[in-house]
Amino acid sequence: MNQTTIAKSVRCSGIGLHGGGRVGLELHPAGPDTGIVFHLRTAEGVKRLVPDPGQVVGTGLATTLGNGDGSVRTVEHLLAAIRGLGIDNIVIETEGDEVPIMDGSAGSFVYLLRSAGIQEQNRLRRVLAVTRPFEHKDGEKRIRVEPFDGFRVDYLIEFDHPLIGRQTLRLDLTPENFARRVAKARTFGFLSDVEALHRCGLALGGSLENAVVLDEYGVVNQEGLRYKDEFVRHKVLDFVGDMAVAPLPLWGHFEVRCSGHAFNNEFLRLLMDNAATCLRTVTLAGNAAGAREAAPARAAVAAAPA
Ligand SMILES: [Zn+2]
Numbered sequence: 001m002n003q004t005t006i007a008k009s010v011r012c013s014g015i016g017l018h019g020g021g022r023v024g025l026e027l028h029p030a031g032p033d034t035g036i037v038f039h040l041r042t043a044e045g046v047k048r049l050v051p052d053p054g055q056v057v058g059t060g061l062a063t064t065l066g067n068g069d070g071s072v073r074t075v076e077h078l079l080a081a082i083r084g085l086g087i088d089n090i091v092i093e094t095e096g097d098e099v100p101i102m103d104g105s106a107g108s109f110v111y112l113l114r115s116a117g118i119q120e121q122n123r124l125r126r127v128l129a130v131t132r133p134f135e136h137k138d139g140e141k142r143i144r145v146e147p148f149d150g151f152r153v154d155y156l157i158e159f160d161h162p163l164i165g166r167q168t169l170r171l172d173l174t175p176e177n178f179a180r181r182v183a184k185a186r187t188f189g190f191l192s193d194v195e196a197l198h199r200c201g202l203a204l205g206g207s208l209e210n211a212v213v214l215d216e217y218g219v220v221n222q223e224g225l226r227y228k229d230e231f232v233r234h235k236v237l238d239f240v241g242d243m244a245v246a247p248l249p250l251w252g253h254f255e256v257r258c259s260g261h262a263f264n265n266e267f268l269r270l271l272m273d274n275a276a277t278c279l280r281t282v283t284l285a286g287n288a289a290g291a292r293e294a295a296p297a298r299a300a301v302a303a304a305p306a
Helices: 076-084 107-116 175-182 191-199 230-243 261-273 298-302
Strands: 002-006 010-015 022-029 036-042 045-049 056-058 064-067 070-072 090-094 118-124 126-130 134-138 141-146 151-159 165-172 188-190 212-214 250-257 279-284 292-294
Touching: 002 022, 010 107, 022 107, 036 070, 045 064, 045 070, 076 107, 076 175, 076 230, 107 118, 107 175, 134 261, 141 261, 151 230, 165 175, 165 230, 175 230, 188 191, 188 230, 191 212, 230 250, 230 261
Parallel strands: 036 090, 126 250, 151 250, 188 212
Antiparallel strands: 002 118, 010 022, 022 090, 036 045, 056 064, 064 070, 126 279, 134 141, 141 250, 151 165, 279 292
16 A cells, blocks of 8 residues: 555635634645645744654644644645545645634535645655553543554444534545545534634634534524534544544544543553553555554654654
């Protein structure tokens, strides 16, 4: 199975969830073994940021990545689309300090990436495969992973709200499954929280254009839901995006209960801390997902945050 990148550069712009202003980004092809890299345009020039679980510096509302040079907010739906479509190598050049929220889903990014075209490269794909079960728990929140040839997630949410309640979803991550089942599911929030955020000058770009908003009885958005279980579908989308800050695509079967951005990141950091015993870098040989040959655990060990 070969690595992939996009066939040509593409751009898009939209509203920033936090600041409410117009922000834009360009996506560029990248060579084999580049991974996902951000180029942040700042007043001091272009700064490079390579996503890493340890560089998730904020998880309130959305995920923020940052290092000493700069930061970028609301990265998770774009990263989910990149991983979801199986793109290994790409440069994301951002104009502002936020990725546009678009419609609150990953649908626009899937469209953008597919319109660029996805190109196979002349190098075999590498993944970080889970080699033994690993679990992180905190109260009702729990993520457990075990070895699996591919990326499978079983997600459960429970909200004390008549429209949400208990929802479950299993996703075997392939470009088709990602695009068809989760990419268009929108982020959601509660009206009371939105009002409080706006009063504090936060989530200024948040509106019914880019989120499902719930009051105590149901959905405020006139168009209603895109799926009855849009909530758990969006949670799976977020999970794919949050795991995409690992240095390589992860292979494992994840069982996730009642998690969110912060807990997802806690889990991923712990997993990386245990990379020497729980993860192995595997080079995928041939076309079948099951056909593979093992490579030394070098990258897995190096993946642990310094
Ligand atoms: Zn989200």
